[in-house]
Amino acid sequence: MITILSDHWQELLTGLGWTLLSSVLALIFSLIIGSLFAIMEVTESKVARTIARIYIEIFRNIPLLVITSFFYLVIPMYIVKVNGFTAGTIGLTIYTSAFIAETVRSGIQSVDPGQMEGARANGLTFWQAMSNVILPQAFLLVIPPLGNQFVNLVKNSSVLAFVAGFDLMYQANNIASITFDTINSYMVVGVLYLIITMPISYYMRYLEKRLA
Amino acid sequence: MKSFIDAYSWINLRYLLEGLWITVEVSVASVILSFILGSFLGIIRYTKIKYVSAIVGFIIDLIRNLPLLLIIFFTYFGLPNFGFKPEIIPATILAMTIFESTMLAEIIRSGIQAVPNGQMEGARANGLTYWQAMFQIILPQAYKKMIPALVSQFISLIKDTSLATIIVLPDLTYHAQIIYGQNANYIIPMFLALAVMYFIVCYGLSVLANYIDRRLA
Numbered sequence: 001m002i003t004i005l006s007d008h009w010q011e012l013l014t015g016l017g018w019t020l021l022s023s024v025l026a027l028i029f030s031l032i033i034g035s036l037f038a039i040m041e042v043t044e045s046k047v048a049r050t051i052a053r054i055y056i057e058i059f060r061n062i063p064l065l066v067i068t069s070f071f072y073l074v075i076p077m078y079i080v081k082v083n084g085f086t087a088g089t090i091g092l093t094i095y096t097s098a099f100i101a102e103t104v105r106s107g108i109q110s111v112d113p114g115q116m117e118g119a120r121a122n123g124l125t126f127w128q129a130m131s132n133v134i135l136p137q138a139f140l141l142v143i144p145p146l147g148n149q150f151v152n153l154v155k156n157s158s159v160l161a162f163v164a165g166f167d168l169m170y171q172a173n174n175i176a177s178i179t180f181d182t183i184n185s186y187m188v189v190g191v192l193y194l195i196i197t198m199p200i201s202y203y204m205r206y207l208e209k210r211l212a
Numbered sequence: 213m214k215s216f217i218d219a220y221s222w223i224n225l226r227y228l229l230e231g232l233w234i235t236v237e238v239s240v241a242s243v244i245l246s247f248i249l250g251s252f253l254g255i256i257r258y259t260k261i262k263y264v265s266a267i268v269g270f271i272i273d274l275i276r277n278l279p280l281l282l283i284i285f286f287t288y289f290g291l292p293n294f295g296f297k298p299e300i301i302p303a304t305i306l307a308m309t310i311f312e313s314t315m316l317a318e319i320i321r322s323g324i325q326a327v328p329n330g331q332m333e334g335a336r337a338n339g340l341t342y343w344q345a346m347f348q349i350i351l352p353q354a355y356k357k358m359i360p361a362l363v364s365q366f367i368s369l370i371k372d373t374s375l376a377t378i379i380v381l382p383d384l385t386y387h388a389q390i391i392y393g394q395n396a397n398y399i400i401p402m403f404l405a406l407a408v409m410y411f412i413v414c415y416g417l418s419v420l421a422n423y424i425d426r427r428l429a
Contacts, residue, residue: 061414062407063371066385070403073392077399151277158279162378169281182289190278190286197277 001184008175015171016192018085022160022167023153026092030153031146033093034100039130041105052101059098065159067091072163084163092160096153103145107138144211147204151197158193168192219401224391228402231387232409238301238383239370242308246369247362249309250316255346258321275314281375283307288379304376312369319365323358324350356428363421367414374410384409 005012040052059067068091075082075090082090111134119129139146161169172189176182257269275283287307291298298306327350335345355362374385385406392402 057415058407058411061367061371061411061418063374063385063410065374065377066403066406066410073399074403077396155277155279158281159375161281169279172282172285176289182285183293186282186286186290190282193279193282194274194277198273201273201277 001188004184004188011171015168019157019167022089022157025089026096026153027150029093030097030100033097035104037101038104038108042108056098056101059094064095064156067095068159068163084165088160088163088165092157100149103142107142108134110141111137144204144208147200151201154196215397216401219398227387228405231384235373235383238304238373241305242369243366245309246312246316249313251320253313253317254320258324272314272317280311280372283311284376300379300381304381315365319358319361323354326357327353359421359425367417370414
């Protein structure tokens with residue numbers, strides 16, 4: 001393990017960087033998209049609710065790998081040339097946004113309906129009430145599940161290896177094929193993944209206990 | 213349009229369905245094995261046996277926080293170094309079982325915790341041993357409550373089997389790749405077919421689970 005670390009620390013560090021970058025970008029965008037669909041699901045408009053439902057159910061029930069390789073193969077054919085990292089991050093964003101939409105919706109629904117009624121009665125529009133009153137409370141409630149989603153994102157970002165996304169997993173395969181030391185290469189990368197994911201998931205468990 | 217019709221020729225469709233069958237086989241085997249192992253691990257973690265539970269808990273957390281892809285690689289390319297070389301399908305089932313059983317262990321542990329304490333106390337007061345009470349009183353109630361969480365974990369297991377294409381598991385995704393690898397015009401039709409097939413299996417399962425959940429509630 002030590003030799004792998006000392007010989008290949010540059011590749012490992014780049015891999016870690018790309019993994020983190022892709023996870024953080026995907027988190028930000030999927031929070032935005034997911035919240036939009038979550039709000040659509042709690043509006044009174046039947047059309048909006050149906051659209052949101054369809055989006056969420058479709059992308060929750062298709063493997064991430066299929067979504068990612070779709071973007072990797074199809075966008076360059078018709079729209080614009082993208083590299084594996086971009087295609088992978090788009091795929092991750094869309095896949096995760098469906099899960100985040102479900103999480104945020106449950107957060108919005110667990111805010112007391114009196115909050116919305118009170119806000120509307122005080123003259124706020126639906127969107128003002130949503131963004132100033134409901135969402136801040138909803139997000140506070142769903143911090144632990146969102147944190148777990150981020151852990152999943154970091155783990156799922158390993159599909160970037162399928163589309164040459166330069167991430168940790170991709171570097172692990174490279175190092176393993178150069179050194180023929182599969183066990184140690186994967187162990188080093190495993191430890192790097194754990195360094196990111198373990199603290200977050202323990203902290204989220206602590207938060208869950210405190211909120212409960 | 214013509215490429216769409218060509219792409220869905222009988223030979224291609226049959227090839228996709230053969231892939232789907234492998235996906236289903238691997239998923240069912242992994243669901244059964246990981247459910248058994250996961251229940252066992254979840255109970256150990258809940259029961260708080262001195263040292264054992266803490267160690268098992270830590271190992272569960274380690275595996276849960278690793279990417280499944282890494283575990284698949286490790287089982288298929290790493291284990292042969294220890295003198296154990298599984299074939300592709302057993303290796304996939306092994307990797308899926310290791311990973312999913314830790315996910316299930318957490319679900320099962322929290323399911324057991326959600327059963328009111330009085331149930332255990334009442335069962336013990338009626339003369340049942342701890343394990344009798346666990347298996348006959350607590351677990352049946354816990355499983356009933358866990359159905360939605362268990363099923364969504366099973367759905368993600370089915371989706372995750374697609375990752376094993378990297379070790380050339382001949383599943384649905386891999387067969388689609390072979391087909392569109394021969395003709396670039398088939399890329400979009402094949403992705404559409406993939407999406408539809410996975411969707412039917414996964415969404416169908418969640419509809420079934422909702423139905424069962426409502427019947428039991």
